[in-house]
Amino acid sequence: MIEDIVKRLDPLPPKSKLIIFGGGFSGQRIACVGRHLGIKVLCSRRQENSKGADFIFNSDKELSSEIFEGATHILSCIPPLSNGEDPVLIKLKTQLLNSKNLKWVGYLSTTGVYGDTRGEWVNENSSTNPKQERSIRRFSCEKQWLATKLPIQILRLPGIYGPGRSAFESLLSGTTKMVDKPGQVFSRIHVDDIAGSVFFLINLFAQGKNPSVVNVADNLPTNNTEVITFAAKIAKKSLPTSVPFEIAKKTMSPMALSFWQENRKVDNKLLCKKLGYSLIYPDFKSGLKNCFSNLKSQKRIAT
Numbered sequence: 007m008i009e010d011i012v013k014r015l016d017p018l019p020p021k022s023k024l025i026i027f028g029g030g031f032s033g034q035r036i037a038c039v040g041r042h043l044g045i046k047v048l049c050s051r052r053q054e055n056s057k058g059a060d061f062i063f064n065s066d067k068e069l070s071s072e073i074f075e076g077a078t079h080i081l082s083c084i085p086p087l088s089n090g091e092d093p094v095l096i097k098l099k100t101q102l103l104n105s106k107n108l109k110w111v112g113y114l115s116t117t118g119v120y121g122d123t124r125g126e127w128v129n130e131n132s133s134t135n136p137k138q139e140r141s142i143r144r145f146s147c148e149k150q151w152l153a154t155k156l157p158i159q160i161l162r163l164p165g166i167y168g169p170g171r172s173a174f175e176s177l178l179s180g181t182t183k184m185v186d187k188p189g190q191v192f193s194r195i196h197v198d199d200i201a202g203s204v205f206f207l208i209n210l211f212a213q214g215k216n217p218s219v220v221n222v223a224d225n226l227p228t229n230n231t232e233v234i235t236f237a238a239k240i241a242k243k244s245l246p247t248s249v250p251f252e253i254a255k256k257t258m259s260p261m262a263l264s265f266w267q268e269n270r271k272v273d274n275k276l277l278c279k280k281l282g283y284s285l286i287y288p289d290f291k292s293g294l295k296n297c298f299s300n301l302k303s304q305k306r307i308a309t
């Protein structure tokens with residue numbers, strides 16, 4: 007429930023205006039929390055008539071400078087272009103640099119920039135070693151944002167899940183694949199904790215607690231098999247047969263395969279211990295229970 011997120015957060019100054027570039031899965035949730043906190047939020051999408059499109063932004067179209075009037079906070083949730091450029095900076099860098107009221111500029115990045123650590127932990131001081139093309143592009147965008155000298159903060163995210171995007175969707179559609187790769191783990195984060203972290207970090211930033219990079223991950227990196235097994239149990243669905251990775255990889259898309267080729271655990275101590283953010287969903291079990299409640303409330307699953 008949105009109220010559960012909001013009640014944990016301190017209010018923002020009343021005249022705050024947040025512009026979110028990329029109102030997709032995370033952007034919409036962040037916008038919703040911002041509005042419940044009582045601030046003005048404008049969210050972009052690429053197409054007219056897309057749900058939650060307050061304005062249209064894409065790399066081919068000019069944007070009215072009115073959007074920036076009174077903007078105090080900016081968040082980009084847009085991935086890099088295929089040439090490694092950042093879609094927001096390439097079009098709007100000058101307008102951003104001329105926006106004198108900006109107190110915080112956030113950029114949603116990925117923990118892919120750490121590369122493969124063969125299952126070892128990574129924190130914000132770990133060296134970056136992006137190997138996948140998309141992670142190389144992402145790291146380039148991080149550097150482009152940092153170079154602006156705006157009041158920038160980079161949030162590095164592992165796999166994002168939440169209502170509508172979780173293990174239940176593939177279980178319900180019968181497309182779940184149980185891939186067995188011993189020792190492989192994935193870190194993840196519930197979308198509500200992305201939204202919670204954004205506003206938590208905005209408030210801390212105003213107090214001078216402003217690390218330029220923060221990992222936003224839950225406490226429990228886990229093998230995918232455990233996640234699917236837990237989801238199947240609570241949804242009372244049968245599990246597909248487990249397939250060894252060496253066999254499963256032959257039919258994986260290049261994108262899926264790239265995820266399985268890296269193995270790391272994302273450390274969240276900066277966010278959760280040093281800065282003091284309290285996770286709403288500390289692990290996949292609590293997060294999946296929330297996703298399941300949501301499915302039930304939408305009557306998408308028989309109970």
Ligand SMILES: NC(=O)c1ccc[n+]([C@@H]2O[C@H](COP(=O)([O-])OP(=O)(O)OC[C@H]3O[C@@H](n4cnc5c(N)ncnc54)[C@H](OP(=O)(O)O)[C@@H]3O)[C@@H](O)[C@H]2O)c1
Pocket residue numbers: 027028029030031032033050051052053056063064065083084085086087093114115116117163164165166167
């Ligand atoms: N999904 C994950 O597990 C994961 C993990 C780590 C990091 N991330 C990154 O974290 C951010 C948020 O993730 P998400 O899953 O919430 O994203 P999402 O649902 O895919 O939304 C991405 C948003 O960016 C917009 N967008 C994409 N390319 C654009 C372009 N060239 N110009 C203008 N707008 C563009 C999309 O527009 P439309 O709304 O019109 O489609 C959408 O609003 C993304 O940068 C994502 O790559 C994702």
